[in-house]
Amino acid sequence: MDLALNLLGLLTPVLIIHAFAIPIAKIVGSRKLQYALALSASLFGVLSTTMVLDKVYREGPIIYLYGGWPPHFGIVYEVDSLNALIGLLTAWIMLAIVVYSYWYRHHLDDPTWYYTLLIGLETGIIGCLYTGDAFNLFVMIEVLSISAYGLVAYHRDRAEAIEAAAKYALIGAVATTFYFTAVVLLYAGYGSVNMGVLAYATRPWLLFSSPLARVPDTLKYLSLLSIALSLWVFTYKSALFPNHFWLPDAHPEAPTPVSAALSGLVVNVGVYATARFLYTIFGENSALGEYRSIVMFALFLLGVVSGFIGALMMMKQDDIKRLLAYSTISHMGIAYMGISAGFLTGNDTAVKYAVAGGVIHVVAHSIAKSMLFMASGVFIDAAGSRNLDDIKGVGRHYPLASASMILGFLSLAGFIPLIGFYSKRYIAQGYLNAGSALVPVLLIAISALSLPGYLKVVSAVLFSTGGKQTGLIKEKWIEYLLFGMTLSLIALGVVFQYTWSIYESASNALVNGYNVYLERTLENIPPDLKGFIYNELIRAYAGVKP
Amino acid sequence: MYAETIVYLIMAVVSLLSVVAVYLAIVERDLIKAVIYSALQSGFYAVLYYLLMAPDIVLVYLPVAVGLIPGVLIVLISKTERWEKE
Amino acid sequence: MAKPLNSMVVAVLAFSVYIVFSGSVSTYDLLTGVIVATTTGVLFSSITLQNPWKTLSPRRWYYTLRYAARYFTIDETKAHLDVIKRILHPKAPVNPAIVKVPFGVESDYAKTAIACSITNTPGTVVVEIDEVEKVFYVHWIDAKTLDPVKAREEISLVFEKYSKKIFD
Amino acid sequence: MRRITELAVIISLILGVSVLLVLAASILIPGVEVRQLAFFYLYTTINPWFQNYTVNSPEAVTAIVWDYRGLDTLFETSVFYLALIAGLALARGLFSETLQGSFNEKTSGLSTIVKTVTRVTAPMIIAVGASIGLHGHLTPGGGFQGGATIAVIPLVFIVVYSAFFLIARGVTSNKMLVLRSIGLLGIGFISIATFLIGLAIGRFAYVFQNMPKPGAIVGLPADINGALISGTLWFFNLFEMIAVAAGFTIAFIILLLAGRGGSGGR
Amino acid sequence: MIWEIVLFVSILYLINIVLLTIIVFKGPTIGDQVLAIDGITYGSIVLLILFSVYFKEPILTVVAIPLALWVYALDIYVSKYLERGDLGA
Amino acid sequence: MLDLFILIIRYISLALITLGGFASVVAAIGFYRFKNFYLRLHPLTINTIWGCVFPLTGISLLTIILEELGAYKWFMAGASFITALIVLMLAPAGSHAIARGVHKSRTARVKPCIADLLDKDLCG
Amino acid sequence: MDAEFINTYLLLVTLTSLLANAIISIYGLFFKPHYTKKVIALTILSDTMNTFAIYLGYRTWVNGVNPRPPVLTSTPTEKSISEFTARAVDPLPQALVLTAVVIGLAVTLFLVFLGYILYTHYKTLDMREIKKLKG
Incomplete structure (x- = not known):
């Protein structure tokens, strides 16, 4: 019996069973029980993801067959070092958010629904990350989305919250519908919805052992159509320009812990899924052909644009949460700049460094941004308002929270020795390696442009007076949580040289890892069932109508 | 041979009729009527699913698209407003 | 007395519909039919009928x-x-x-x-x-x-x- | 008139475009054969000569929904559940299920004729729905379909009589929520049941496992005394039926009672 | 002979459906539209069952009952909306 | 004897089905001949009884004698019969409900009209 | 005009109508101002996509024999199974669509709740008038 493997399989079902049980706890009438259920769910998540990460580093990608069905015939969870890393990050931050939600309980009039949706959100994120099945990804995106919509609209008395949720939900539902179409098109073209088998199917030269195996035109356009449709929902979820319009409305209007989860974790799903689709499934020399570089380059440009837009819009915000939300847009742009380096074909080192930078940026941004939202929640509570003018000087009563906030901003801006520095450094290094000096300049420009925004917050919170300062909340223990997260930022930066291998292997899993991924998939298919796959692919590439 | 042509013909006719229903549902400004048109479209899709040999989907789709969604939409309209402004 | 009889009558109605709809009289159908019919009868005893004696x-x-x-x-x-x-x-x-x-x-x-x-x-x-x-x-x-x-x-x-x- | 011309343009466009497309019939036109994956599902859904990989259910769609791709369906159900929870969260404090003023069964709702017809047909419809649900592993249908057919009864009762008619008979949103949670917990535990059995007897078993597989020999029986139940499929269908019927009822009760009393928020 | 009659009658039902759809399109009131939708549904119930006879697939028959049920529900929704303007009362 | 019985059932059921087909077309034509909501209720009834309930009963009879359908033919007969029964009960309730709703909400006028004893204003 | 051509043509009419439905509903989603209308358009769009998926799983008739639903109605023998696999349509899109229909229902249900709350705040559901947020 392999504990980590079983935990991987049990993870999402057990989480959702917790979510099912929470309303029963309401009817039994115990608030403590609800909280205990939420906490136990998130602790289970932490335990499982940690064990899974450990196993992945020792043994390479692991695969869990739901129901014992081999990949392609059933649903599998396939975890390599990339999604293990982001999954671990998600579980830990979610634990912090659940703890923080306990502190936030004065604002939650009926916590049953809140905790149910929060656990649903965690299930959705982890499911999106771990799944090895394109259609299961659709289902998990919907689990994530519906929880997110519900949580954004949670403060029902605020008209803005409802409006933001309505806009978010309407367009989000359209986007996921298109993703469904994309999966159906993939199935029509390749006869499979399993990511590993798709990764195999889109590379005809693996199958026919000839690099020049011709891809039928219909299949190529079909792949392009399906990647275009699916990228819409991924960029929508991670708020890449021009799909960013909902984020500055939705994230600030959510309850603060949820803002932290949305800004810190949900956006990662889009980045991860984009990477999975553009590297593992449609990698270099795949059926997407020359269009892959074009798509990647377009993503790069959009990343640059949203980096600038976020940074610029940040400067003129008065609302602290809104400012942080724009910062999220900017940083997602940077992450996309790293991830989309795949258009530098033929220069693997450059791509590897840039993608590693993107991955590190996801990690750094998640921790820092969720911590910043939580800290802003502390200040907002003390001042009773989200406006920066009202928050003036509040930070002096919360030294640890203020220190955390400053360090978080420094990490976001990319100061050494915090982890945020290394992410930008590796993105820059990757592009420098490919001979492009422009990208480092752009990165520095984005960071520089975002500095005024950060300074605005820091000066308002710490270095000015005259805020409202109404109800100072006595429960200061929450500051330790914030400071703990900050320490992790510092620690990750300080020990960076020793942890580089983690990020490197995550980056490798994307750039060169498709063969490991699909080999692990194929070796789990019993020999007597392999014929089903080969026959299908031979037919697909012969252009014969099934 | 002619039997399959008749079946395909019914499929084609039903889907063309669904285009009419969809068009009317979108342009109609009386929202109650729009809901009724969308229910009609759902009925046509159900027939289409049936002819495409998907009885399971018909059984799922009919309650959802003819029963529940028009119901909740009519509740929504009765609680909000009936006319879409120009 | 009226209520159990009510339930009985409704249950018989439900059971016959269940069997006719299923179109078979295997053990499985009879067993599930009895369970479904009993549940339905209990649920609808006071709704469907007022005077069960008439049905007899x-x-x-x-x-x-x-x-x-x-x-x-x-x-x-x-x-x-x-x-x-x-x-x-x-x-x-x-x-x-x-x-x-x-x-x-x-x-x-x-x-x-x-x-x-x-x-x-x-x-x-x-x-x-x-x-x-x-x-x-x-x-x-x-x-x-x-x-x-x-x-x-x-x-x-x-x-x-x-x-x-x-x-x- | 404008509408008619627009419609005519659209329909003629479709007819014309189809003529063009017929010359370039591509991947998107159904062919004579199915894909290999579909062939696998059709071949193994019930196959006594392929015991390593079979579901023992003649209904391929239900087999895919609850066994081959059971995880999808668990989370699909959770999406529905979470949407209801989000709806309850939005409507919290906005609705109350206590009667305000007098509620007269005679004057509320539609006419006596409709009421009587509804009363008579209700048990029949429940029997039909239960038959659809409980034969889900044999004939088209299944938990969701059966539950949705059963759910027409509370919905029609709400509309024909009144929401308070149901509430006066004890069908409140809280009770339905409990029922729904019970159904969902049933689904959740059935999904890990084989795993737990394996844990108890010290054998490896997968989550969502139904029939024994090579390397994981734990499984539920395919039939009891000759009556095919297809292992977990029957239980999934039963619990899903309960959960869906309760879920539809909750949705309608909250939506109809929203804005009708309650503390008004916060 | 049976199969020819079944196919021929199904064409008649298709004509019924097409004609009634045009009535739905023409209206003029909601009542007319709902009546025509009722007619379409009853027509398609028979059409579907006829086809399940023609295809020799008895299990396809099961779809007819939900069709009848839910169109009744639609009738009731609309009539209650027209009568009271509120479905819950 | 049995053969004769089967033959009779066969012709009765086919007659019912054919009757249904023609009745449904006539009902659809009736919708065109009658321009008023209340008048259209009557072709709908034709569509329901002769156009739906009768052919369903016919199909139910037909499937009993049709050996090609295999083991599930009883299922089909039962399902069509139950469908006919449910349509027979629900359809009049539905058309009554919609007629009453339209009359109460005064959406449509009774036209042509000799007299409207329920609401004089709606006449004509 | 041979029968093959007519059959393909009729199948393509179906496909193109689905395409048209998708286009019309996307138009309604983005250009119609009313919230309820947007929700209606969304349901139509997702239904259309579902139908498209089912359509892809269909298989055409062979020698005048119709395809059958993916449900085995006779006792499983080797002969009946091979006949079944030769005639039954693709069950996978149906299972996927079953999932997608329920998900679409869930989203619509939530949107309706949201619309009601939206109306209590703004007293209108015209999205042109609902713009407190800058976006």
Whole structure:
């Protein structure tokens, strides 16, 4: 019996069973029980993801067959070092958010629904990350989305919250519908919805052992159509320009812990899924052909644009949460700049460094941004308002929270020795390696442009007076949580040289890892069932109508 | 041979009729009527699913698209407003 | 006593529908059918029926069958042919009015049976029922008369006779 | 008139475009054969000569929904559940299920005729729905379909009588929520049941496992005394039926009672 | 002979459906539209069952009952909306 | 004897089905001949009884004698019969409900009209 | 005009109608101002996509024999199974669509709740008038 493997399989079902049980706890009438259920769910998540990460580093990608069905015939969870890393990050931050939600309980009039949706959100994120099945990804995106919509609209008395949720939900539902179409098109073209088998199917030269195996035109356009449709929902979820319009409305209007989860974790799903689709499934020399570089380059440009837009819009915000939300847009742009380096074909080192930078940026941004939202929640509570003018000087009563906030901003801006520095450094290094000096300049420009925004917050919170300062909340223990997260930022930066291998292997899993991924998939298919796959692919590439 | 042509013909006719229903549902400004048109479209899709040999989907789709969604939409309209402004 | 009997009657109804719908009498069907029927019977004992004793009378069942035989052959055919004639007639002659049709039955079931019989014959549709005055308002495609008593003779006397015997 | 012209343009466009497309019939036109994956599902859904990989259910769609791709369906159900929870969260404090003023069964709702017809047909419809649900592993249908057919009864009762008619008979949103949670917990535990059995007897078993597989020999029986139940499929269908029927009822009760009393928020 | 009659009658039902759809399109009131939708549904119930006879697939018959049920529900929704403007009362 | 019985059932059921087909077309024509909501209720009844209930009963009879359908033919007969029964009960309730709703909300006028004893204003 | 051509043509009419439905509903989603209308358009769009998926799983008739639903109605023998696999349509899109229909229902249900709350705040559901947020 392999504990980590079983935990991987049990993870999402057990989480959702917790979510099912929470309303029963309401009817039994115990608030403590609800909280205990939420906490136990998130602790289970932490335990499982940690064990899974450990196993992945020792043994390479692991695969869990739901129901014992081999990949392609059933649903599998396939975890390599990339999604293990982001999954671990998600579980830990979610634990912090659940703890923080306990502190936030004065604002939650009926916590049953809140905790149910929060656990649903965690299930959705982890499911999106771990799944090895394109259609299961659709289902998990919907689990994530519906929880997110519900949580954004949670403060029902605020008209803005409802409006933001309505806009978010309407367009989000359209986007996921298109993703469904994309999966159906993939199935029509390749006869499979399993990511590993798709990764195999889109590379005809693996199958026919000839690099020049011709891809039928219909299949190529079909792949392009399906990647275009699916990228819409991924960029929508991670708020890449021009799909960013909902984020500055939705994230600030959510309850603060949820803002932290949305800004810190949900956006990662889009980045991860984009990477999975553009590297593992449609990698270099795949059926997407020359269009892959074009798509990647377009993503790069959009990343640059949203980096600038976020940074610029940040400067003129008065609302602290809104400012942080724009910062999220900017940083997602940077992450996309790293991830989309795949258009530098033929220069693997450059791509590897840039993608590693993107991955590190996801990690750094998640921790820092969720911590910043939580800290802003502390200040907002003390001042009773989200406006920066009202928050003036509040930070002096919360030294640890203020220190955390400053360090978080420094990490976001990319100061050494915090982890945020290394992410930008590796993105820059990757592009420098490919001979492009422009990208480092752009990165520095984005960071520089975002500095005024950060300074605005820091000066308002710490270095000015005259805020409202109404109800100072006595429960200061929450500051330790914030400071703990900050320490992790510092620690990750300080020990960076020793942890580089983690990020490197995550980056490798994307750039060169498709063969490991699909080999692990194929070796789990019993020999007597392999014929089903080969026959299908031979037919697909012969252009014969099934 | 002619039997399959008749079946395909019914499929084609039903889907063309669904285009009419969809068009009317979108342009109609009386929202109650729009809901009724969308229910009609759902009925046509159900027939289409049936002819495409998907009885399971018909059984799922009919309650959802003819029963529940028009119901909740009519509740929504009765609680909000009936006319879409120009 | 009434309530368990109610449940029994409803359960028998549900069970027979279940078996007929499943179209087989295997052990599995019988077993699940009994469970479903029992649950349904308990749930609907006080909703579906008020007086279960009526269902046990063979006389009522005999009249039901006789009524059904008559209704589907004679009444329906007459009414259908009449309306079809009007539809296919070049001028489409109609003479419509909403007339009052009084009725003399008491129970809900009897009223409903009459109303459904009226509605199910083309040419007459019950638009409204006034339970205080005991009148149906019927939209009649060929209003031969506006007088309630005569209208009753024309439209519903047969139905009323039978439904009184069956349900009252 | 404008509408008619627009419609005519659209329909003629479709007819014309189809003529063009017929010359370039591509991947998107159904062919004579199915894909290999579909062939696998059809071949193994019930196959006594392929015991390593079979579901023992003649209904391929239900087999895919609850066994081959059971995880999808668990989370699909959770999406529905979470949407209801989000709806309850939005409507919290906005609705109350206590009667305000007098509620008269005679004057509320539609006419007696409709009421009586609904009363009579209700048990029949429930029997039909239960038959659809409980034969889900044999004939088209299944938990969701059966539950949705059963759910028409509370919905029609709400509309024909009144929402308070149900509440007066004890069908409140809280009770339905409990029922729904019970159904969902049933689904959740059935999904890990084989795993737990394996844990108890010290054998490896997968989550969502139904029939024994090579390397994981734990499984539920395919039939009891000759009556095919297809292992977990029957239980999934049963619990899903309960959960869906309760879920639809909750949705309608909250939506109809929203804005009708309650503390008004916060 | 049975199969020819079944196919021929199904064409008649298709004509019924097409004609009634045009009635739904023409209206003019909601009532007319709902009536026509009722007619379409009853027509398609028979059409579907006829086809399940023609295809020799008895299990396809099961779809007819939900069709009848839910169109009744639609009738009731609309009539209650017209009568009271509020479905819950 | 049995053969004769089967033959009779066969012709009865086919007659019912054919009757249904023609009745449904006539009903659809009726919708065109009658322009008023209340008049249209009557073709709908034709569509329901002769156009739906009768052919369903016919199909139910037909499937009993049809050996090609295999083991599930009883299922089909039962399902069609139950469908006919449910349509027979629900359809009049539905058309009554919609007629009453339209009349109460005064959406449509009774036209042509000799008299409207329920609401004089709606006449004509 | 041979029968093959007519059959393909009729199948393509179906496909193109679905395409048209998708286009019309996307138009309604983005250009119609009313919230309820947007929700209606969304349901139509997702239904259309579902139908498209089912359509892809269909298989055409062979020698005048119709395809059958993916449900085995006879006792499983080797002969009946091979006949079944030769005639039954693709069950996978149906299973996927079953999932997608329920998900679409869930989203619509939530959107309706949201619309009601939105109306209590703004007293209108015209999205042109609902713009407190800058976006």
